[in-house]
Amino acid sequence: MAKEPSQNKEKEQLDSKYLNQINPKIPNNSNQTYSSEENDRRLESASQKTGVLPRSFINTLNKIKQEIDPKSGESEEQVLNKYRKSRLRTALSIKFILLLIIVPLLTHQLTKTFLLTPIINQYFHNHEEVVFINKDLEEEAFEELSHYEEILRFQGLIGLREPLTDEEVEEKVQEKAQEITEAYRGQGINSIGNVFADLFSVTAFAIVIVSSRKEIEVLKSFLDEILYGLSDPAKAFLIILFTDMFVGFHSPHGWEVILEGVAHHFGLPENQEFNFLFIATFPVILDTVLKYWIFRYLNRISPSAVATYKNMNE
Template sequence: MVTSNSNLFKQLFGNANQWFRDTPTRVLDQAYDAAFKIRSLENEHFHGDRIPSESHAEYSDRALAYFHAELKKNLKIIETRLMVFNTSRSVLGFSEQIYPPSMLKDEIAHKIEKNGSSPHHQPIMLICEKLDYIDSVISRYQPTPPPQISVELITSPPEQSLSLKETILNPDLSIMNARGKNKSSMAANPSSGKTMKEDLTAKSSTSVLPRSLLRTLNRIQQELRPESELEIIENYRKSKIKTLISIRFVLLLILIPLLTQQISKNFVVGPLVDRIFTHPEERPIFLNVNMEEEALIELQHYEERLKFQMLIGQAPSLTPEEVDEKLQEKAKELAEEYKAEGSNAIKNVFADIIAVFMFCFVMVYNRKEVDILKSFMGDLIYGLSDSAKAFIIILSTDMFVGFHSPHGWEVILENTARHFGLPENRDFNFLFIATFPVILDAVFKYWIFRYLNRSSPSAVSTYKTMNE
């Protein structure tokens, strides 16, 4: 009885040991069969091409959804089986014979007859051929692996910099990795009608564990994946390139309009305006009434200052004729000064119009850089701490729509009118100050309610607390 039990135990242990040793063979064959099914779908229905992720001319959306489901299932099988294959192969050791003699006899005999290889090395060749076949199938449905990061990124030639720029600007390799992954998963399984919001709601309503714990576990799972290191390097690389592109584009947006305004004013618009008003007497002395009033007030102050200096003895006594001569010289000086100021205002109008056109041209011509700048600014703003967000919001609102903001708007409007040679209209200034800050205040409040309240409720709470 004891002998029979011992034999049964040895038989069970031997079967389990044999099953464990056959694991690499079994899982590799399963991965190979899954890859063969994918290749069969490609050859039979898509003329050897990869299964498309978008609509296809020959098949309806439902048929394409079926192919996507089959593709996703087989890719999952390949991924899990290859993981088991690598684990079991590392446990068994590289020195052992992975394929037992009882399996793949026909394939081994065929390879021996064809290549004349020895039976000892033949299973390794079969393993390599199966793995090559699997890689050739799954490589068509995987993103391009990131290039090696080295010091050459800093001192790369213009062609390499351009390729890095195209990498980050490519929609297939966009900066928003999460959004791209969600789109690809929805394309692979379009039959699922749940949105991300519904999934989150379902998880929050049915999950037993806290969501913070689930997020922590999910983060640990993501970090333990084999490709997590490459993803971290790729994300850092994209973030670095995005920062460099954003800073360079901001400098271009500032420098190009300013240089265009100065160059066009001094070398294009200025000579044209001077050519139109060839004779000095053709130029208008004053462009508006405000300039004339300023000139008269300045001339009056000069006359009063001259008389005051004569009365206190700081200037020699002058006859009325000499006083008139000095006033005449001062009037001519003021006329030339205001003529130059008026001419400069006319030049500013046309030069600023050219600068605005250049700014719009840069914005339209570099739309991809604009998207990158928007993404960079969003990451920069939403990446701040709650107290920093609240501080920036309070500073901006108090500066532009606060109690002391009307004085700043008056200075801006007066300098703008003087820059373009326009008369100062106090009614327009008061109307602008009474309406525009109110609109800005409404925009700030809407942004806080619509976007910031969703992305960072704690920042809104901190803002309310600091504002009170």
């Protein structure tokens, strides 16, 4: 009979060791007790996790009840505040977008008209031998002058005008050469002015960006709300439109036009090898970045939009 207490004690130790192995978080002190408040909180959390209805359904019912309750003046105040904040955010975003567009354009025009063009004009006036800023413009001018001379002789041969002597043809060609010289010199002045004016515009744009951190955050939230608030077919349509335009089958022709326009804007000679290399690499990189964005972000935020995009793209 004296061995019974020791056997019971050993049994309690074994039971405690077994409980610790199953769940270390369960306290093994038999003397530890919980208060009634703690027990109520535990029961309440357990009932929330294992309720009959899902919590999202209950939250939706509570929201509807709050919206239709005439005594809930606080909810109406929240709706009005939300509307005011949305309207203010939209106004600030539109103003900031206009600022990002107007400031670089205004800087470009002012610096080019009042600062750069007079300086470049003075340089060309002091160096009259400088007419063409690259060989492509020179070849275009020679072709235009030769074409004009051939037109004069051709019109005289078919009777559209009186036949001209060689002296008269040479005199008219000389007048045309002066016109072409002034035109291509003005084109060179304009191209050089564009280079420096664009640098000033980029500087002004960077200053606006650096000094507008809060506006950028507001604009980002505004754009996110617009883009991610679109329907799934609208998202898929915009993605397909963007991809087909810039990385699709017909995109090389568009990139050629863009590169030619950039070269003409800055007065650079066209380089076919550079154009081919750019078209062969940049659209591929752009397509890879777009696919990564779809896989990493859009697939997580709107999987149905990705599924719609895949179905429309097939």
